[in-house]
Amino acid sequence: MTETIEKEKFTHRQFAVSCFNKVWDLLELENRTPSETEEMVHLCHSSFWHWRKVEEHTPKNVSIGYWQLSRVYAVIGQGDTALDYAEKCIKISLEAELEPFYIAYAYEALSRAYAKLNRVTESQAAKTKALEYTQLVKYEDSKELLMKDLETI
Numbered sequence: 001m002t003e004t005i006e007k008e009k010f011t012h013r014q015f016a017v018s019c020f021n022k023v024w025d026l027l028e029l030e031n032r033t034p035s036e037t038e039e040m041v042h043l044c045h046s047s048f049w050h051w052r053k054v055e056e057h058t059p060k061n062v063s064i065g066y067w068q069l070s071r072v073y074a075v076i077g078q079g080d081t082a083l084d085y086a087e088k089c090i091k092i093s094l095e096a097e098l099e100p101f102y103i104a105y106a107y108e109a110l111s112r113a114y115a116k117l118n119r120v121t122e123s124q125a126a127k128t129k130a131l132e133y134t135q136l137v138k139y140e141d142s143k144e145l146l147m148k149d150l151e152t153i
Helices: 002-027 034-053 059-075 079-095 100-116 120-134 140-151
Strands: none
Touching: 002 034, 002 059, 034 059, 059 079, 059 100, 079 100, 100 120, 100 140, 120 140
């Protein structure tokens, strides 16, 4: 029985990570086919679902999942859905008092979602918040990653 439970935990974690990484591969494509776009959406939801099934998942795992869902929907032009996931990302990141890196990315997602909806004022306000949290990030390479992503909004 214990072996079965351990295999289930490993399987959910393995699928979560695998799906997450495949989403990144698809996000990085410059020209995605409609089929690849659909696959990317399904993989992203699958990754999130599997992370939620990992018994020892953390608020950080959930925050990252919401962030990736928001990014995927922003990339495919579904700003309302991107906004919904960005707001969930911010909520869990703040409630769990995650490191500034994750909170900055939550606001990056919010800014990107608002930009997709042509809500320029809200997008800029969220970007400003993301920049404020970016200044609190300890590691320079992490700050650079955030800045690079913020420049694409």
